[in-house]
Amino acid sequence: MNPSGGLLWHWQAWRSQKRWEPTCKDIALWLSEKKPHGDELLLVGASAGWMMSSAWLQGFRKIVAYDIDPLAAPLFRWRHGQALRDSQTQLIWVRGDALNQLDVVLKAHRDALVLFDNVLGQIRFHHPDVDEASHRIASIRRRLRGRHWGSIHDAYSGPVRTPVSRRAHTPMMRSVQPPLPDKASQKRAGKDLPERAAFAAFGGQLDADGAWLDHLTGDLFPPGTPVCHIAWPHLDDYCHWLQAGWMEPV
């Protein structure tokens, strides 16, 4: 059973297209601001590309898409195939675990821009032990040193007070990853201090109600990285807070 993809995900995505449309527009806007770097895109967690912009994909000469889900490749071709044929973009699909094999995958595509497409926030569902999941996310970040890469991922998710169908879409918010707190303030305020300002601002706009799930991606981007915060009304009464950013090679 795939906890972050598979038949249930595709069914939900297909049924939710209208509710997810404003989120897809935000994602397309964020993507459009990143001009294709080089010729090749390595797309990890591509699924059917339910939330992916065909127009952005068309900017690449070659796309290598990875997913563990056997349904992902045919559905991705169904959704984006024509656009990619129009732009003469070569599409190569690999059904496989790109996260556990990340070193090998990165080596095979040395010059590709890497995009983790809503997959890193799901790691905690694949590894229910929170420490193990955090450790895996940190290790992925370390392996990406020297690469151009980006990620859009769940930061938090949880219930909202007012059903999304009765509210206007929460507009995308931009911020910069805050500096790490010094030891004294960390001790005073707890270890989640740097996320509080963003949580207060965007969490309030999302109409968050009660406790939200932390997807353990808070440390993925280092301090100073520009990030976009995007509202994703997964269900009418349950929203995901997506975070998206790009990293230059360091």
Ligand SMILES: C[S@@+](CC[C@H](N)C(=O)[O-])C[C@H]1O[C@@H](n2cnc3c(N)ncnc32)[C@H](O)[C@@H]1O
């Ligand atoms: C939330 S979905 C991605 C949504 C997708 N980007 C879209 O626009 O439709 C997460 C995807 O990541 C895939 N996935 C999870 N772990 C993976 C891994 N280790 N390697 C490759 N794909 C993985 C899942 O199968 C699932 O299709």
